[in-house]
Amino acid sequence: MQFCDDCGSMMKSEDGVWVCSSCGAEQARGDDEGMVTTTDQEDSEIVDTSEIDEEVGPTTDAQCPECDNDRARWELKQIRAADESETRFFTCTECGHKWREDDH
Template structure:
């Protein structure tokens, strides 16, 4: 991937040159520089991870939390993920180790 020196837009490869979609600026391609670039080519597929042989204690951190399904304070596994914009807090995902119920919490 290459970025335009004129306007900063992403350029596209067109035979022996890079062409900017934004302003039309063109640059010659450099094979040596392109060989050092990291690509996503060949990384399109998702792989499934088999967790069936993993001990429950190795799946993630736990905390004492009231399970909405059991309606009692239980040990629950949790993980945090950034699923909204970076200026908002992470979403917490919980799984009850007793009944397997899953829920999430967001800061409002």
């Protein structure tokens, strides 16, 4: 990724040069060794997760509100704005009950 020296906007690669998408300034690309650029969607592969055992993942001490079991699998997801904390989702290892915890 390259940023424009003139206006600070992100530049894109066109015909061996960096071109600013805002002001049109151009810069030589130089040596791109170690840089990987992907534009071909055919190389992408869809991963089928439907047959993955759900009993994979980290566990923690968490009291299930349904069966009082003291272990649960957990995961974090960002479901609100980026400047807010993630939501913790739990699944009881005993009964499979699911619940979540939010920071207030």
